[in-house]
Amino acid sequence: MDTVHVPLGARAYDVRIGQDLIARAGDELAPLLARPKVWVVTEERVADLHLGRLMAGLAAGGVAMEALILPPGESTKSWPHLIRVVEWLLTEKVERRDVVVAFGGGVIGDLVGFAAAILRRGVRFVQVPTSLLAQVDSSVGGKTGINTEHGKNLVGAFHQPALVLADVAVLGTLAPRDFLAGYGEVVKYGLLGDAVFFDWLESNAPAMAAGDLTLRAEAVRWSVQMKADIVARDETEQGDRALLNLGHTFCHALEAATGYSDRLLHGEGVAIGCALAFELSARMGLCAQEDPSRVRAHLAAMGTKRDLSDIEGALPDADALLALMAQDKKVVDGKLRFILARGIGEAFVTADVPGNAVRNLLVDALRARPR
Numbered sequence: 344m345d346t347v348h349v350p351l352g353a354r355a356y357d358v359r360i361g362q363d364l365i366a367r368a369g370d371e372l373a374p375l376l377a378r379p380k381v382w383v384v385t386e387e388r389v390a391d392l393h394l395g396r397l398m399a400g401l402a403a404g405g406v407a408m409e410a411l412i413l414p415p416g417e418s419t420k421s422w423p424h425l426i427r428v429v430e431w432l433l434t435e436k437v438e439r440r441d442v443v444v445a446f447g448g449g450v451i452g453d454l455v456g457f458a459a460a461i462l463r464r465g466v467r468f469v470q471v472p473t474s475l476l477a478q479v480d481s482s483v484g485g486k487t488g489i490n491t492e493h494g495k496n497l498v499g500a501f502h503q504p505a506l507v508l509a510d511v512a513v514l515g516t517l518a519p520r521d522f523l524a525g526y527g528e529v530v531k532y533g534l535l536g537d538a539v540f541f542d543w544l545e546s547n548a549p550a551m552a553a554g555d556l557t558l559r560a561e562a563v564r565w566s567v568q569m570k571a572d573i574v575a576r577d578e579t580e581q582g583d584r585a586l587l588n589l590g591h592t593f594c595h596a597l598e599a600a601t602g603y604s605d606r607l608l609h610g611e612g613v614a615i616g617c618a619l620a621f622e623l624s625a626r627m628g629l630c631a632q633e634d635p636s637r638v639r640a641h642l643a644a645m646g647t648k649r650d651l652s653d654i655e656g657a658l659p660d661a662d663a664l665l666a667l668m669a670q671d672k673k674v675v676d677g678k679l680r681f682i683l684a685r686g687i688g689e690a691f692v693t694a695d696v697p698g699n700a701v702r703n704l705l706v707d708a709l710r711a712r713p714r
């Protein structure tokens with residue numbers, strides 16, 4: 344088992360990464376508990392596959408649990424389910440010194456973290472992420488929240504977990520497409536800040552995707568360490584933390600354009616967005632022309648989406664996509680900030696991007712799609 348420490352003073356915590364950590368959940372959680380019981384919020388698919396093992400793992404450490412099982416899918420990250428979680432925790436008489444457990448992917452982690460942030464003005468919570476995306480990104484760093492009809496993640500709070508248990512064995516039950524979508528967030532770390540990690544991924548990611556658990560644990564550890572370093576420097580995204588949004592401005596527009604449907608999963612949008620950010624950087628003379636080709640070649644080798652051509656069905660035109668990008672949370676004083684790169688592993692934040700450079704990029708990317 345590896346441990347990555349997230350050094351945030353009074354809000355510091357550990358992320359434990361390894362195989363079969365769920366079986367040790369009771370031993371891991373017991374030191375945090377004022378009484379030997381936790382309240383687990385999960386969703387149906389995760390509950391069917393893994394809740395029994397979590398219960399046994401908690402019981403082995405002398406910890407009892409109650410569970411609330413929600414429907415799967417993005418629509419669970421909403422006001423009605425937030426109310427349901429908070430009211431359930433109140434009905435269960437969860438106290439301020441108790442611990443709530445978020446057991447699932449990013450939807451459950453964000454929703455339950457937000458419920459914990461507002462319940463009794465803040466109770467502690469533990470993330471037990473079950474998707475690759477949640478293990479490398481959303482479970483670490485304390486961003487919690489829900490979607491509204493105005494957009495994704497528009498209501499929420501920074502609320503750091505007390506512990507994260509990333510059990511890489513659980514990833515074995517993910518559908519290959521979901522695993523690869525999570526991989527979009529893994530490759531993002533190499534691209535934004537560590538060329539050595541990107542090299543490592545070029546050599547090792549195919550075997551990792553094929554199921555090698557040691558490589559999976561190493562990829563999760565490397566990603567989480569990079570995220571922990573950035574979050575420690577900039578917990579509330581006043582500066583450097585925006586680097587973690589590499590590819591996300593394009594991604595959010597594409598997700599909105601495809602109706603947040605199965606046509607494009609979030610991590611697939613991140614992978615396409617990273618390729619577009621590198622293409623834009625090359626066109627602006629910031630990085631070598633070979634860099635975007637290398638990014639796309641790696642994504643192609645992994646069999647994940649990398650171009651607008653990989654999105655099935657109609658897409659809006661470049662101006663409509665630009666209008667969707669303008670809804671991004673990174674807009675400051677009406678100006679969109681982009682994460683661009685001077686090379687692989689060398690991303691930076693800038694508002695200095697000519698509007699027509701982005702428009703031309705989108706026009707060309709849309710034109711390359713089969714008609």
Ligand code: GLY
Nearest residue numbers: 480484486584587
């Ligand atoms: N997923 C981006 C962040 O945590 O800042």
